[in-house]
Amino acid sequence: MELSAITLDCADPLALADFYHRATGLPLHPANRPDFAGLQRDGGLLLGFQRVDDYRAPEWPGQTVPQQVHVDFDVDDLAATAARLLALGATRPEPQRDPDRFLVLIDPAGHPFCLCPRRAG
Structure with a gap:
């Protein structure tokens, strides 16, 4: 499979x-x-x-409409990538649960997704 x-x-x-x-x-x-x-x-x-x-967009971090799925992206520069995605129409919800490990953004349809700093190795 x-x-x-x-x-x-x-x-x-x-x-x-x-x-x-x-x-x-x-x-x-x-x-x-x-x-x-x-x-x-x-x-x-x-x-x-x-x-x-x-269509009803997921609510994050609330669960009135659960996220059901989210996608993670590894990035080299967390701040620069977040700024570029915000300019493309993503939003940044608050609060952020663990901003040193990952940053949650919301796509234009309401789906949360995470940016994760790329780890060496």
């Missing part, structure tokens, strides 16, 4: 795919459409975004 895709629910798949494309540099999938979009490099893992009618 091989993991081939991770898909996030959202209201606007094309917009969310564009955010993560600009954030990660992963190529947009050539078959993107308004109800499903994705990012994929050379047949690797697909990061997908599917439209859900009446």
Whole structure:
């Protein structure tokens, strides 16, 4: 068994795919459409975004609408990467639970994701 895709629910798949494309540099999938979009490099893992009618964004750190899934990204420069993502439309919730180990940001559709300092090794 091989993991081939991770898909996030959202209201606007094309917009969310564009955010993560600009954030990660992963190529947009050539078959993107308004109800499903994705990012994929050379047949690797697909990061997908599917439209859900009446989508409700997760609440973080609250759990009225649970996050259900989140993605972690290793980065070389936590502050610079966070600043770039905030400029692209991410938001930074407060409080941060452990900002020396990871920084939580919220994508434009409301999904929390973490930036983690890349460890040598």
